[in-house]
Amino acid sequence: MTLSIQGKTAIITGAANGIGLAIARHFVDRGARVMFADRDEARLADECGEIPDEAGHVRYFAGDLREKLTVANLLSATLDAFDRIDVLVNASRQILPTDPLDPSDGSVQTLLDQNMFTALRLSQAVANRMIQQAETAGDEDGPVGSIVNISSIAARRTHPDLMGYSISCAALDQATRSLAVALAPHRIRVNGVAFGSVMSASLKESLNDTDGLRQEIRQCTPLGRIASAREVTHAVQFLASDGAGFVTGQVLTVDGGRTLLDNVTVAAH
Template sequence: MSLSIQGRTAIVTGAGHGIGRAIADHFVSLGANVMFADWDETALQVGLAQHDPDSGPVRWFSGDLSQRLTLANLLSATLDAFDRVDILVNAHRLVRETDPLEPDSEAVEEMLRHNVMGPLRLSQIVARRMIRQATDEHDPVQAGAIVNLTTLAGARPDPARMGYSIACAAQEQATRNLALVLAPRRIRVNAVRFGSVMSHELKQSLKADADLRARMLAGTPLGRIAGPDELTEVVHYLVSEGARFVTGQVLTVDGGRSLVDGVTGTVRKGLVP
């Protein structure tokens, strides 16, 4: 089984912080050409100080990834730098609290714009490029790979973050639909649904809620919070030829947290002693 992505070109959104940054750095370490994309230009510049953006396989792009023109410019910048794109990881996420009974709030629309429509549109234009590239190649297995990052919020109601919860569920369904459409073109589309992983957003939540860590550990059968690198390895597998027969799947990486009853906080009978 080959996990090599050496020489491949990847776009990773949300690469200024946390999980997106960890994925992009990991791809660089594996010899891939990587476009780091994020809205936070300062974070990109600071984070990429360890890389050489002028002579190495690394470039960065800053902008509002919910806007059509920005997405088109991101793809153009990638093609200008590397002449192709083989991998897309949609790791950019926006999390906001939502009043579930406030019809005039734009929070739900904001969550859908950033977490669903942005990744979906970027996937569409990148996939079209992958299809054009494939006409000049002879790889019968894989013309490209797309991975969307989502969370357990898509599988469980979360009234305090209703917009984000709806967006995560929608992104998972978009993953399945694109996988069906693109399978004949040899482009695979999968998602990773994570829970107990130390993301940038989780770090902020832990600072704001002193009891959150204890609750998470109690509700995670493996008894710990994973580092971003443990999610990175899963994404690496999904974009490699090792996963060449895997598409349309939502792979859960949460230390068993999805096995736990979200209401009572207890492990469901029969799963864990």
């Protein structure tokens, strides 16, 4: 079994910061060719400019992937740079509070658009390209591609203040399972990674603003700590690699055991 992703071409969204950036950097370090995608062009340029790239394995694309034309342009840019697409990691996500009793609160729709529909549309577009690549190459046996969706344990927890986020993550998990079945005949695998508390930029901000939050998270996590972004990146690498060739439709939980407990008082980040 090989966990290598060397030589694979990957699109990674949400790659200007946080977990998406950590995944993109990890893939580059492991020899993949990576298209960093995000809305924040200035941040993308800064981050990609700091990565040694003598082999020409790093490119970036800035745009709002909620727009269908932007999705098409991202695919075109990736093919222009690398000629093919082997892996898609949908790591772009947004967290907003929700007022469950306010009919005018639009956070649920906003988060569904950002966290689920964007990933779904991009997955559909990339899957069609992967199928075309396999047909052109006459490949009838080998793996065709892998899609990994970044989700959260919020999909399975009850946090009324984060209702929109929880709903969008649950929808993304179901889209992962449905796409896995639909794309299995085409030898495209679709999986997800649902994480608990990971030391991201948003969590760091919350820890600074909320007294006692770090201790609360530790108390409701059996392993007693907050994960590093690297621990998520290794899970994504496994699912993207040929070593996970018989794994599809799964949402791998990386939460230090947190979902094994009944404590739901601390929001998932």
